[in-house]
Amino acid sequence: MSYWEARDYLVTDDPEGFFDVRSSMVREQLAADALEASLSWMTKWPGGSIAQSNMGILFAIGGAVGDKKPDETAYAHRGSNFIFEMERAWSPLDPPDLVEKQARWLDDYFADMQRFVLPRSYVNFPDRTLKDWRQAYYGDNLARLSTVKRHYDPENLFRFEQSIPLSPA
Numbered sequence: 001m002s003y004w005e006a007r008d009y010l011v012t013d014d015p016e017g018f019f020d021v022r023s024s025m026v027r028e029q030l031a032a033d034a035l036e037a038s039l040s041w042m043t044k045w046p047g048g049s050i051a052q053s054n055m056g057i058l059f060a061i062g063g064a065v066g067d068k069k070p071d072e073t074a075y076a077h078r079g080s081n082f083i084f085e086m087e088r089a090w091s092p093l094d095p096p097d098l099v100e101k102q103a104r105w106l107d108d109y110f111a112d113m114q115r116f117v118l119p120r121s122y123v124n125f126p127d128r129t130l131k132d133w134r135q136a137y138y139g140d141n142l143a144r145l146s147t148v149k150r151h152y153d154p155e156n157l158f159r160f161e162q163s164i165p166l167s168p169a
Helices: 003-010 032-043 063-067 096-116 133-152
Strands: 018-026 057-060 082-090
Touching (some): 032 096
Antiparallel strands (some): 018 082
C-alpha cells in the first residue's frame, strides 16, 4: 500500500482531554503471563468520562532499528522490538477523587509490568514520575548527548524538566 494508506491503516487513537502515559521497552515479545497481567490491569480501570482505548499498546520498533548498536546514534533502545505504552485519560467532568484513582491505577499498572519489560522508557512519552529518567530515556548515550548539547545549545535554551542536561564545561 502507499505511504498514506499505510498511515491511515496503522493510525492509533490519540487520547482526548487530559492524559498521562507510561512506557517501557520490550526486548523480544511479551510472554503470555505478561499479556494476562496487562489484561487484568485493564479490567481494574477505575472509570471516567472518557472511554479508554489505549490502556496497553505495543508499538513495533524492531527490524532494521536493530542493525545499528545503541551507541552508534542517539537512540538507545536498539535492542528492543516494542515500546509498551500504558495510559489514562480524563476530562474536567471527572471528579478529583476519580482522577486520583486513575493516577494510582496507572502507577500500580506500570510498576507491576516492570517484571516483564526492560528498565527503559521512550523519551517521546515523557513521564514526570519516572525516577531514573536519564537512564531510562538515554541509557549509556547520555554523556555523549550532553556533550553534543553543550556544543549546539550552550545556553540550554531547549530544555524541560527531563531534557538532556548540559555536560560540564
